[in-house]
Amino acid sequence: MLNDKVRRLANFTWGIADLLRHDFRQTDYGRIILPFTILRRLDQLLEPTRADVIAVASTLPDGIDGATKDMILFDAAGAKVYNTTELSFARIKGQNPGDLHRNLVSYVMGFSAGVKDIFVDKFLFTESLKRLSDAEILWHVFEEFTKLDVSPTDVSNLEMGYVFEELIRRFSEQSNETAGEHFTPREVIHLIVELLLANDKALTGRGVIRTVYDPACGTGGILSICEAEIKELNESVRVELYGQEINPESYAICRSDMLITGHDPEQIAFGNTLTQDAHKNGKFHYLVSNPPYGVDWKKYADPIKVEARDLGHEGRFGAGLPRISDGQLLFLQHMIGKMRDDELGSQIGIVMNGSPLFTGGAGSGESEIRRWLFEQDLVAAIIALPTDLFYNTGIQTYAWILTNRKEKRRQGKVQLIDASADRFWRSMRKNLGSKRREIHEAAREEIVRMFDGMLNGSVGWGEYSKIFDTADFGYREIRVERPLRLVFQVTPEGIAALCRDKALLKLDTETREALIDCVESRLPTSRINDRPAFENALAKALKGAGIKIGGPVKKAILAALSARDEQATVCLDDQGAPEADLELRDYELVPLKEHWVEFFGREVTPYADDAWVDQSYRDHADKGVGRVGYEINFNRYFYRYKAPRPLEELSAELKTIEASIAALLQDVAS
Template sequence: MAKQSAKVQSLSAFAWSIADILRGDFKQSEYGKVILPFVVLRRLDCILEASKDAVLKAAEGLPDGVDDATRDMILFGAVGGNVKVYNLSRFTFETLKGQDARQLHSNLVDYITSFSANVRDIFLDKFLFTDQLKRLKEGEILWPVFERFSQIDLHPERVSNIEMGYLFEELIRRFSEISNETAGEHFTPREVIRLIVDLLIANDDAKLTGRGIIRQVYDPACGTGGMLALTEEALKDFNSSIRVELFGQELNGESFGICKSDMLVTGHDPEQIAFGNTLTQDAHADKKFHYMLSNPPYGVDWKKYQDAIKAEAENLGFSGRFGAGTPRISDGQLLFLQHMISKMRDDEVGSRIGIVMNGSPLFTGGAASGESEIRRWMLENDWVEAIVALPTDLFYNTGIQTYAWLLTNRKPADRQGKVQLIDASGDRFWKSMRKSLGSKRREIPDEARADIVRIYAGFLNGESGESDVAKIFDTADFGYREIRVERPLRLNFQASEERIERLSAEKAFKKLGEDEKEAILDLLMALPKTLFTNRAAFEKALNKAAKAEGTKLAAPMKKAIFSALSERDEDADICTDKEGNPEPDSELRDHELVPLKEDWREYFEREVKPFVPDAWVDESHRDASDRQVGRVGYEINFNRYFYKYVPPRPLEEIDGELKALEAEIAGLLKEVAA
């Protein structure tokens, strides 16, 4: 692995050195637009070099009027192997070097447009490579850039497909750093992908053993295809005869181009990698998959796509992808997860999902919110199998805490109704890197990855000294009922000058004419200045005064007077409605979260009633789904379950440090004064 890494680093450094030629004519953020497509072009050139003559000969022998599908089949056959790409130009990188340098631009355009349609689309529409070639020509740097790329040996016998994947992602990581891309647009470190893949297949031995096994793998935000490639590698390592079909979709044009190029040169169907927004244009709408993996963007809003997503949620419900609900507009991670769940297979094999997300999907959103309803849907359907808290500082562009979720619709009997939480964030599971890569300062070593997989596969629940890192819960343990606790409204009333002045701010009073206003004020000034602690008594006095003054008080005006002349008073009598029931005070309203397994009445009598005897539960505050008292919510709070108390240091120790610092400061001041 070290040798492989050294090779990738060497290739990356060489490709990156070409940026020196681009400096001045291109911005730093534009380097990738030249270097990445040139790397892909050089890789394809190396792959097709040996079959160039055979392909040109086969093309000459094609019958007139041959259809596109037949032509492609014949020419793919001339290339040989599983490669699904050909080039009909007479040029290669080697022969281009022997041409007139002044003709290089037109020759390269001819070379690129002579690729089979599946690759031509990548260079012309996704990489927009001809635009970059034109800029290179105008800057008079096309020849030196081309010449440097000609020196990179990317032949398959020299650089494997896996190594090419490493090279692509290493280059993209560098471009991402200098472009200051957001933390949500990072790339998944290889050790994180390997961990997720190992967790997904950890208990699938029986399902993956034998001949004739086919597994379909899907990533809805596939980037350059790293997750897909490593999943195939792991499945092939387990069973060399297994057939793995890879599917994906990607929104970023350059990443899509690299991923599709990778599929082309490794024998996969490139049409199974789609371009576009997964959330609004599902390119695999009719497909179900065995394994699904993803690392969707974190904290990236979906505002510009909200109309289509909300329309699907409202119009299709659970027949669509977002029937459980939609999260807040600022974070679309749970949309991706719902999308993946919609693609679980219904056969006896079922599906398994591995997805990396930040902490927001665990606990953001209270009862009845979109996030809570999505969690509820997943947990009540018993799809969530395990969640693993990963170390911080694992990713290239962000150091935030991340979590790997594992879901399946075919839980084994011992896991049914259960969720395993694994806290792999401690120093037992990571080591510092000798050299940081952007924000990535830590990595998960192989032995730590194996340790996490062992804990998961063994369904450990604190056994063998793992109490600090592994715990198993019932799905209902994460649920609660949010009951609304009301307390009675208690008001006193007084017709003091200060309170009467407040009336001028009331809407009902503002609408009156000047004569009406004056009549009301005269009426209030005539009221006794007594402090009323009973609303009914005050209302009686108000009505009596109004009758004496011959003033009619409409309901809105009376309400405005009550509002202006009242103040909350815990010693006042309770205000009641027409039926004699106490009215709730909205300012004293509170909500209690009752564990789902507990009866809310018992909870209220134990936790609330002893402290506020006049409180009651508003039984009209009910859940929209089960119609029971209290709205149901779900959250998964890792800190609560794995909190470790750290006692404060002794005061003597802190005092000693302060005195030492004071002495040090005094010494420094003495030196300055001297």
């Protein structure tokens, strides 16, 4: 939730964008306002040590290598960033306005290499400065930013993160873009981190180190909150933050935040996590993310498919590949590939929409991934979150908690928590885009309490928490066949269908006409309920007419002159076994804990005594009859019956509406 300070700062900065109207497109506003805000933040951060940095820089020899220079000047600046010029916002403002563009470019180029990369390569800020100068509004914009007070002593890093995300949300909405679609609400991040920390029993004492990784880190909000939550439990913990981001503006903000907070900015990488893994050999304690929902990966599918095929489980995507239209489960597999294999292991917290829970049937990529997750016993809990939590979407989301070091009581178990119920959220006083609800602190505490206590069933809050065996989500899809029963008869409709068949159309005209005449005149017109009997009659008729046909034509005749009939004799194949009717083929989902023979006898045989199970339809892994699949259906497990409104109440309401309509019609008529 935005506090008054954050809202005031966001409103002031947002107001500066008014100066850009008419000279810039709305889509360009963020590319100017955001880097200017970061520049002002860095300006105020470096002010106390500016003189010391300049003094130390003047003593450095000309041939000093970059790494040594950085180490010395970082120490002088007291941060992972420095500026070697004598310029600052205050000093630039006091100089000739005609030199403003040149001074600002010099100021930007005076920063350490990592910061120059942010402004020049990611924000393209020097280009924006030239455009502002050419439009003759650079001074007005700069002057407004000199009034902005975002000093680290007055505005915390967490508050600054809120300011950035609020600005990006507004810019994306105004320009009708989706850049802010998946910013994770702070209360959701707090909930996930608290769930992860509830599992970490070794977070006390001194000398503790924890690494946190977000493969889709955006502006770094998740990383910042993870660190804050860990430090709150144990201030002496050393927290190392890692991430990767594909959006250049979000990456630039995140990297800037790492610089300002004293973290190593090199641990935040730029690029596509799925195809350009910047932390290839990294293993982390906590892996937390809110990857894009429903975003297709078609453009970069080739390297992912190659890795899955060539490396299997030695790579990141060995469990399977989801459909091309949604890459969420690719991110989850990527994160699992970065879990530590030591005594502590790792924990994952990831927010996804409902698709990874149930999309894809047995044997599909999604189902195979779920199967692997449950068979490896990696899933600890899944929490259904309220709708309308996110800034640009109101969809239902779910928080997954995974670990490769389950405590004994959780082994072989999965906890489902329905936190979408009314008691876990409240309406916001003022909507933020599509965000109309928030998970209040008391509800967050109860969710964590349910998780930590592994509540199960209808005792107290356990009504919203249930424990299942991993196998409870599995099923075996068996193929059920019914025998083919055909009746044969020569009819006008059948002859018309035969004349249109491709096999007949390939014959020459004379042969085709002779064949049709033979069928019409020589075959019995009565119904024949047995296929062999009809085939004998057909063979006799063709022989009498002196016509020879091939297999495709015979097949066409049988298809055109036949119809399914429950009273007909069962058609047999070449081995004398009943032939399956493909139109009657069905599939049954047998719970994994139940044998398919028992299920079939109870659920199918009483209603179709001629049905059988195709035992050649088998699972690729366990070779058993039927294919194994996994899905999670929250509605099934947490359905709550709501009694319909009383008939009297509905009747009274209808009468009131009818009276109201009658009154309106009377007014119109008069």
